[in-house]
Amino acid sequence: MTPLAWHRGALERLLADRDRMPHALLLRGPAGIGKGEFARALAASVLCETPRGAFACGTCVSCHWFSQGNHPDYREIVPESAAEDEAEGEGEAAPAKAEKAKSLVIKIEQIRAIADFVALSTHRSGWRVLVLRPAESLHPAAANALLKTLEEPPPRTLIVLVSDRPARLLPTIRSRCRDYPLPMPRTDEALAWLREQGVASAEVALASAGGAPLLARDLAEPEEAELRRRLLAELARPSGADALGFGAAVDRATVERTIHWMQTWVNDLARVKLAGSPRHHPDFAAALQARARHADLERLFALDRELVEARRLAAHPLNPRLVAEHLLMAYNRATSGSKP
Numbered sequence: 001m002t003p004l005a006w007h008r009g010a011l012e013r014l015l016a017d018r019d020r021m022p023h024a025l026l027l028r029g030p031a032g033i034g035k036g037e038f039a040r041a042l043a044a045s046v047l048c049e050t051p052r053g054a055f056a057c058g059t060c061v062s063c064h065w066f067s068q069g070n071h072p073d074y075r076e077i078v079p080e081s082a083a084e085d086e087a088e089g090e091g092e093a094a095p096a097k098a099e100k101a102k103s104l105v106i107k108i109e110q111i112r113a114i115a116d117f118v119a120l121s122t123h124r125s126g127w128r129v130l131v132l133r134p135a136e137s138l139h140p141a142a143a144n145a146l147l148k149t150l151e152e153p154p155p156r157t158l159i160v161l162v163s164d165r166p167a168r169l170l171p172t173i174r175s176r177c178r179d180y181p182l183p184m185p186r187t188d189e190a191l192a193w194l195r196e197q198g199v200a201s202a203e204v205a206l207a208s209a210g211g212a213p214l215l216a217r218d219l220a221e222p223e224e225a226e227l228r229r230r231l232l233a234e235l236a237r238p239s240g241a242d243a244l245g246f247g248a249a250v251d252r253a254t255v256e257r258t259i260h261w262m263q264t265w266v267n268d269l270a271r272v273k274l275a276g277s278p279r280h281h282p283d284f285a286a287a288l289q290a291r292a293r294h295a296d297l298e299r300l301f302a303l304d305r306e307l308v309e310a311r312r313l314a315a316h317p318l319n320p321r322l323v324a325e326h327l328l329m330a331y332n333r334a335t336s337g338s339k340p
């Protein structure tokens with residue numbers, strides 16, 4: 001378990017002095033740059049019995065357990081919904097499940113279970129590692145329970161919080177963790193990795209993900225690429241988007257990504273309007289130029305704020321079709337050329 005190439009240096013710096021390891025760490029940075037991979041590489045290295053510098057050896061008993069996903073001194077705590085997504089793996093796309101509420105938050109029961117975990121003696125090296133992600137999904141009661149553990153840190157225990165939105169964490173939690181921002185990769189590193197992953201049109205994928213390679217890989221999946229193509233074609237239409245027609249096809253599985261693509265498109269429109277060049281969708285440059293001529297900057301900014309809010313709410317049970325319709329209508333108003 002080695003970190004992604006662009007995070008090797010960050011892992012080396014963190015583990016330069018293993019005797020001064022923090023009890024708790026806040027790994028933060030933009031979505032899709034590999035923070036989860038970093039957390040696992042860190043855990044593997046801390047638990048490894050014969051680490052090579054900052055990196056796990058990959059061959060000891062501990063590394064073997066870790067790679068099998070059953071190291072007894074390691075726990076990863078995620079919301080139920082995320083655990084289920086991962087278990088589904090690469091099977092056929094899960095049909096939008098009958099809406100039996102899967103928890104989107106890390107619950108207090110999950111944090112209470114930590115107390116049992118840290119009370120046991122460790123199985124191997126004497127260290128134990130807990131990873132919580134995304135940390136902003138901690139239910140407030142769970143966050144308070146975690147705070148108790150952070151206030152009295154158990155010996156030789158490393159608690160790693162992973163977050164793209166650290167501002168949403170309780171300040172009291174943030175202040176008890178060592179802050180560890182992870183860098184974005186350079187473009188050449190990110191492109192090399194995407195090509196290794198077999199992503200065709202790596203440049204387009206990386207641009208559409210704002211430079212975050214893991215997000216780019218996800219967005220390049222055929223279904224995602226198809227959603228992007230359909231939505232951007234809709235947003236590019238000179239007569240405006242068909243809000244009702246397109247909205248009707250948006251469901252719980254696609255609403256968040258629909259909002260993501262609208263955000264990146266609106267962002268590009270504003271850049272083009274301000275005489276810049278598109279950052280996310282250079283492959284749609286001509287369409288962006290055309291729409292930007294009719295767009296109203298004030299309204300684009302207002303729409304952007306609305307999209308940010310919609311994104312925040314997308315994790316909650318709303319009517320996805322109505323959300324999409326509403327946003328597309330607001331988009332049409334912002335780009336119709338008529339003055340408010």
Ligand SMILES: [Zn+2]
Binds near residue numbers: 059061
């Ligand atoms: Zn090892």
